[in-house]
Amino acid sequence: MNRFSIRYHNYSDFVHGVAGAFDLEIKNNEFELPESLGSGFVKGIDLGNGLSVLMAETSLRHGLVLEVGIVDEEFYVLNFQESNPETDDKKDQQPDDFILLQTGVYLRSSLNNAQYYVPAGHVRSVSVIMPLAWMQHFAETTESGIMLEHLRGIPFQKQHLQLMDTEYRIIINKLFDPKLKTPLRELFIGNRVMLLIEKFFTKHYLGLNGVEREKHLTAEELKRLAEVENKLVNGLFEETPTIDDLAKMAAMSATKLKRSFKSIFGLPVYEYYQNHRMHVAKDILLTGSYTVKQVGQKVGYQNISHFAAAFKKIHGVLPSQMLVNK
Missing domain, CATH: 1.10.10.60 (Homeodomain-like)
Incomplete structure (x- = not known):
């Protein structure tokens, strides 16, 4: 089982930190996973205004433990995750009290610790770091302010989750299109990431999140x-x-x-x-x-x-x- 501790304000630093730890070559802020971990790639992109994106498509040989600690700057992380574990009987036992990071959409605050587990198998994810100032400008309504206060005060286990649906999958599939080699690739990625963010908050504000609508479901x-x-x-x-x-x-x-x-x-x-x-x-x-x-x-x-x-x-x-x- 592999374990990573994350203490970064942006994903470019994260990519260089991980690559340095494994002595991996970085090209265009991207590296290939070493064979000891599995296969696939991890890429960091800075979009400006403090927005930072991490794209990863990997096949993990073993389960991965991620420990995200509190840092000295307030920001928010929006994570779109698709996980397909190899089997129900995973190679590694999930650690007690760790959150199983399964397919879904998560939003957390940097003011809270997060410890979660990604099982062996195929994983595709898009994560976005959003600074507090950007969040406050992007989400100017009173309801948005209430949401930020809510996120600051609750543990990651109870923070906002949406289920992955076709709308999200269509956008994410285009992001990971292997034929996307245009010189404007990062502009394309930035536009699609903003669309993901917009859809997330739209679903939240309009009450379209099924988790909220189906109160009787466990x-x-x-x-x-x-x-x-x-x-x-x-x-x-x-x-x-x-x-x-x-x-x-x-x-x-x-x-x-x-x-x-x-x-x-x-x-x-x-x-x-x-x-x-x-x-x-x-x-x-x-x-x-x-x-x-x-x-x-x-x-x-x-x-x-x-x-x-x-x-x-x-x-x-x-x-x-x-x-x-x-």
Whole structure:
């Protein structure tokens, strides 16, 4: 099990600190993970105005313990995390009293300690450091001030969590597009990160966060519903699970699953699934590397007409028209 202690005000310093500890080469503020830890990359980006971004896509050989201590400057960290552990029986036992950092969106204050655990497996994350002055300017409403006071006084375990949904995933997928090699890459990343921040606060202010709306659900039920959503969006190439299959996964009745899922994610189960795979289809089409038939097959359609009709229902145009307009 690997353990890191983080005491940084920005992610450029963090990247250089970790790279120095492992004697790793840094290029464009990015390094590749050493084989002893796994594979993948970690990249730091400074966006100006004190905003700092850390992007990481890794496959961890062993669980990772992160200890985030209090520093002498107040700032806030917004973390978008997607974790897919290798197995349910993890290689390393999760330490007692540490938070399992699973798929979700977290906001914490630097005024509070945080100790959490990332299990072995695939991890993709986008973290943003936001200085207090920037937060106060960005969030000028009275409600925003109440939120900041709330974050200062509570432990990380109880700080703000949103479940990952398709809106977030679409933006994050574009951030990690391996073909994104444009000279304007960091400008593109900065724009998408701001969009993630905007969506987070919009969901918070408008009460669209499912955790807030489903008061009767326990933390364990919310966790299992997040697993159901993850199964739907990451199993596009498998046979679509039935409602009964998903209800068993969530350990609840089919009726409760359908009601709770819609309340949390905003759409019925299969409509949510359909929307997501049509967005995946659009992204694949826009690469220009596949035919319409190949794209349809990649998202689970054998009948090209059915795929075209489903695509048009979501995007308003046929997939063939999107290729022509590209």
